[in-house]
Amino acid sequence: EVQLLESGGGLVQPGGSLRLSCAASGFTFSSYGMTWVRQAPGKGLEWVSVIYTGGTSTYYADSVKGRFTISRDNSKNTLYLQMNSLRAEDTAVYYCATTSSYYYAYWGQGTLVTVSS
């Protein structure tokens, strides 16, 4: 059974940093691209970033470019999102999802990030 478990969310002040993790199991992690998607409270889904299998190809939404860094450790079956210079508008539930065949087959349950003073 595919499982994705996000962690690392919490309350952080504006300008602060946070690192999210997504622990994967039940599939060959190294064979899948992985994506972060976020959802602000009461709002729709927003694509944030993707990393492909080798870890060298990464892409970002304009809203996070230069502030967020996606990475992966295939030896630990774990995806990361380093978030710096956080803003109030980054407040959201952050989901990780598998990425292959141009879609997101499996999703984690999400972790809440709240940026507030």
Place this chain on the structure above:
Amino acid sequence: QTVVTQEPSFSVSPGGTVTLTCGLSSGSVSTSYYPSWYQQTPGQAPRALIYSTNTRSSGVPDRFSGSILGNKAALTITGAQADDESDYYCVLYMGSGTWVFGGGTKLTVL
């Protein structure tokens, strides 16, 4: 900045058929955008329904189907059931490694 458009809300009667659409603020959606569709109920993670325009994700019943209708991607639900009441999102591949979600459609079954 390209915007992906969806109807904010839609309603369907139980047993009825409804088609939700996914368009672009500028231009037409084609299969080259690899449209996919996701269902989300409150408090839950999204669930994949359709990918690459018209391929059902594993375990998705065949009353969900995808297509291109005119200049938009479309998700059709045939024989709507009460538990189809959810938010539905499309996402398009915009090229250069980036994706954009639509704003979502809130579907009511009544």
